[in-house]
């Protein structure tokens with residue numbers, strides 16, 4: 001490792017102001033270098049896009065180059081904010097700057113000007129302590145705004161000179177507390193500057209096997225999951241870039257909340273999906289009662305689906321007549337039953353076994369035709385030879401009447417058809433699900449139209465048991481075509497980014513000095529160029545393919561997944577390389593889990609490893625003390641995480657007459673929104689009252705967001721507990737906690753979630769009974 005400032009590192013804490021100048025010089029140099037790199041990538045992208053013709057191989061190579069350069073332009077733009085955030089002064093007299101990506105000397109060379117935070121050599125930035133300095137004399141956190149260094153925080157890792165810190169075991173305490181006390185924006189930010197040691201251990205844990213990360217609210221599970229995705233892609237790039245990484249989150253609002261984090265870590269290749277989006281071609285966002293979702297989540301639904309399929313393999317009570325040309329052929333129940341048994345005995349999935357059923361039935365019909373046209377009038381053997389019989393079989397198999405009969409007895413089914421037909425017909429449900437109670441069966445009954453997230457694992461299960469149908473393959477080809485069209489948008493996006501960041505970069509430069517990709521190519525040509533190529537990103541291909549096997553899967557809020565949903569994820573990850581992140585004390589879904597052991601046992605037995613996160617960064621001690629009471633009601637053995645800070649602001653708890661609740665809530669919301677200034681207020685209400693209370697708040701605070709997918713960047717957001725899962729706000733008002741508890745058998749867990757969403761302030765409003 002070398003010193004890049006030309007002078008050995010000075011471990012003495014100097015005046016921050018004296019030090020900012022030299023740091024600014026270094027950081028400006030890094031931004032210049034970043035600009036060069038982006039311009040180079042943009043120019044190369046433009047050159048590749050202009051090139052045409054050549055052999056198939058040349059075109060395909062060009063397509064990969066286009067993808068690579070477009071991604072580079074994206075990445076160099078995404079790391080603009082906080083490019084460099086740290087410096088290590090080492091005991092050997094050298095220093096190393098740490099940042100979002102690695103940047104090297106233009107002349108090549110192996111020593112980075114900026115070390116990628118994920119590189120092994122950057123690790124002491126997160127782990128070194130005075131007790132175990134790991135060769136570090138001083139750790140410096142640099143804070144920047146718009147390319148300007150605005151603050152420095154130094155820690156001298158020397159037991160003798162280190163001043164005792166308020167909180168033992170924290171790394172970069174000042175920077176950490178600044179990050180935690182900052183106002184929320186409605187979008188999650190990355191924590192790359194202040195990752196703590198226990199989090200670092202999880203992020204850098206080995207790729208293989210199943211890793212469970214259990215931690216209370218605000219311990220950074222989501223943050224860690226996202227940084228782990230970035231770390232794994234960096235460290236195992238070759239393996240993972242072809243198979244892809246899938247991150248599954250609880251709902252669309254949550255995915256929007258976290259969507260900025262990976263791009264700011266220069267990683268765009270992770271597929272973010274809700275459970276409802278895991279069946280290609282189906283948008284599963286219909287609402288349904290929690291009890292219905294719970295029934296659909298039970299493992300016995302695999303048997304229900306098997307029985308529903310078997311029920312579609314029909315044997316008529318009476319014989320069927322099949323009219324072919326001038327003949328009326330008879331199909332007896334015995335013939336159909338024999339054909340069905342034969343087809344079932346193949347053990348093939350329903351749609352694939354249909355061919356065997358067809359052969360058997362057509363054979364039986366052929367025998368009747370042969371009997372009529374080939375019978376020897378003299379009573380001898382049938383006059384038709386094998387070739388004649390084969391010809392009759394072919395003709396019969398193509399007869400519309402025969403096909404219609406076969407379709408009726410053993411229909412080729414898509415998963416969607418199977419489930420829609422099942423749900424729509426109480427008789428079918430009764431036949432397929434004798435093990436359910438009447439009430440449970442009634443929960444499954446509904447008319448076709450829309451899928452819920454809990455339907456997705458059933459569609460997936462049905463797809464497995466039905467086997468692939470040609471129509472499904474055609475639909476997939478169509479989806480791939482549409483994804484390819486989306487390339488046009490992507491290409492335009494890259495142009496916009498290149499153009500947008502150029503205007504920022506050139507703030508102080510005379511216009512037009514640097515040639516950018518937009519000068520060389522317009523969006524149409526760029527889009528066309530992309531369309532003609534066959535290149536889809538790994539994420540696009542994976543998203544369109546139900547049989548895709550991911551290189552790694554990360555599941556957030558994993559406690560919410562039902563046993564049926566776990567089957568889907570395990571199918572998508574045969575290598576069982578997974579990171580499972582959650583908190584069994586926060587389980588809200590009725591089919592969710594209270595035990596990792598139970599969930600994982602069927603797939604990996606005891607072969608999974610557990611890491612626990614024990615410190616809450618979000619929830620201050622005053623608020624955690626309130627939440628701890630509810631945690632005890634969930635399970636007295638559970639312990640809340642240790643809060644990393646106190647705010648000195650005790651939560652407020654008010655009782656109001658029921659009739660005055662809405663008015664009091666509006667007044668409290670106005671006051672809290674005022675107190676948090678440009679921060680965010682979350683109002684968490686019982687699901688049964690969200691419309692009423694949301695309307696009351698919106699009347700007074702028109703900027704308030706409420707609805708199925710509320711905009712989290714609004715200053716005030718009104719939401720239910722399931723919507724609030726995983727989110728956070730500067731201030732939170734929890735309304736009618738007793739009703740939140742009463743609304744669900746897992747009501748205490750819901751209340752625990754609601755009480756732990758605030759970073760600064762909590763208020764509770766209770767109607768008197």
Ligand SMILES: Nc1ncnc2c1ncn2[C@@H]1O[C@H](COP(=O)(O)OP(=O)(O)OP(=O)(O)O)[C@@H](O)[C@H]1O
Pocket residue numbers: 176179180189190191194195196199215216217218219220221222223224583586617618725726727728756
């Ligand atoms: N090392 C850190 N440095 C700065 N901020 C951090 C750090 N770790 C966590 N945070 C912040 O703490 C907050 C909570 O993190 P996160 O949402 O990942 O927690 P969680 O464990 O997933 O919570 P929940 O269980 O409630 O969903 C976030 O704002 C996150 O940025």
